[in-house]
Amino acid sequence: NAGVTQTPKFQVLKTGQSMTLQCAQDMNHNSMYWYRQDPGMGLRLIYYSASEGTTDKGEVPNGYNVSRLNKREFSLRLESAAPSQTSVYFCASSPRQRNTGELFFGEGSRLTVL
């Protein structure tokens, strides 16, 4: 089972460039999430999608957009990358429509913005 798959695993961008992080899950989960992980900060929620067709802001949404393309896929877009967006990004999914904390994570995407 693939579980939650993220691409790319590594990316280097220049300030102002745009890119999209892709996430797909094959567990038929309803909810999907994007987190960023920074040293000393733990995981912070960027956006989430409770179900297909809905998206909502998390703690740190500024500078990001998301698309829940279908039940399987949830993408995160940086329109104009900034050095402050250098981080490790994790996609996660949950079997429940309401987040009860039981999250299944991808392996992460390490993004560096120069």
Add this chain to the structure above:
Amino acid sequence: SQELEQSPQSLIVQEGKNLTINCTSSKTLYGLYWYKQKYGEGLIFLMMLQKGGEEKSHEKITAKLDEKKQQSSLHITASQPSHAGIYLCGGFTGGFKTIFGAGTRLFVKA
């Protein structure tokens, strides 16, 4: 500021020794979750605690949630190199949001 405080931030133990990691919330939690992250990899779900006073074990790892559901401890007995990694606690406070502590980096010396 972190809504979930983890301590210690890092820990170095000799193989075979016991250790405890703590997680404290400023709010009462509906659920408390422990995850393990191997360096450079994703997070693996370890345990979920929902009831005050609840205790769960998985192999040599035991987690407890206090009666007020604001504090949890993760205890590893007879640590092994395979236990090395980052341990994160996650707290569910309602809605769609799970908040996370900053993590505890565990190193096990062989």
